[in-house]
Amino acid sequence: MFSSEPRTLLRTLKAETRPHHERAERVVRLLSPELTLSGYRRHLEALFGLHAPLEAALGVRLEELAADLRLDERWKLPLLEEDLRALGHDDASLARLPWLSHLPPLPDVPEALGALYVLEGSTLGGQLILRHLVRHFDGVSAGEFAFFRAYGEAVGPMWKDFGEALLRLCPEPALAPRVVRGAQDTFDAFEAWLREVHGDAPSHL
Numbered sequence: 001m002f003s004s005e006p007r008t009l010l011r012t013l014k015a016e017t018r019p020h021h022e023r024a025e026r027v028v029r030l031l032s033p034e035l036t037l038s039g040y041r042r043h044l045e046a047l048f049g050l051h052a053p054l055e056a057a058l059g060v061r062l063e064e065l066a067a068d069l070r071l072d073e074r075w076k077l078p079l080l081e082e083d084l085r086a087l088g089h090d091d092a093s094l095a096r097l098p099w100l101s102h103l104p105p106l107p108d109v110p111e112a113l114g115a116l117y118v119l120e121g122s123t124l125g126g127q128l129i130l131r132h133l134v135r136h137f138d139g140v141s142a143g144e145f146a147f148f149r150a151y152g153e154a155v156g157p158m159w160k161d162f163g164e165a166l167l168r169l170c171p172e173p174a175l176a177p178r179v180v181r182g183a184q185d186t187f188d189a190f191e192a193w194l195r196e197v198h199g200d201a202p203s204h205l
């Protein structure tokens with residue numbers, strides 16, 4: 001399954017995480033016409049509880065590659081903070097937000113790159129969500145949607161840049177299964193955390 005060169009690592013990642021992406025989409029309820037401002041805020045709070053520990057862990061695992069990956073430009077925690085402050089949060093209430101209990105196991109660089117693939121890829125679907133939020137909350141004081149806006153006009157170029165860095169930093173096909181595992185585990189952790197926050201049962205029950 002991983003040996004079918006000339007597939008690139010990015011294509012392998014996409015193929016091997018397709019069902020994970022579908023499950024992740026299902027726990028994102030932002031496209032609903034019934035979405036309320038507090039529903040949107042709860043979603044951002046859950047994302048904050050995911051990104052805070054995950055970005056910290058990735059910062060450590062990927063420290064040596066930070067410049068090549070442009071990590072400082074990619075972190076989403078400041079954007080989530082901006083959105084949450086616009087919705088009434090302050091330092092004290094942000095510090096009280098719960099963090100996800102089970103981080104995906106990211107033992108080394110290949111797995112961490114897989115996790116970063118998930119966070120970066122989510123900026124693509126995020127553009128669709130952004131368009132919906134802007135329309136849906138037209139005339140409502142809901143902030144600037146900084147998280148979903150992400151890199152603005154540069155979402156496409158930043159994704160391309162990430163794909164190129166991934167190939168440069170992980171050229172060895174034998175490492176692909178570990179990158180894929182990191183991505184799958186991160187999708188699973190995202191889904192489980194969102195379900196926990198929504199109070200849902202696991203999808204396989």
Ligand code: HEM
Nearest residue numbers: 010013014024025028117118121122124125126128187190
């Ligand atoms: C309602 C929620 C979502 C929708 C509608 C959505 C939609 C999309 C779309 C349309 C793309 C392809 C964009 C393109 O090829 O230009 C995409 C890519 C991607 N999304 Fe999502 N997405 C959603 C949620 C998520 C979430 C929550 C995550 C991560 C936790 C995620 C991770 C990814 C990744 C990694 C890719 C890149 C796939 C690849 O080309 O390798 N998505 N999404």
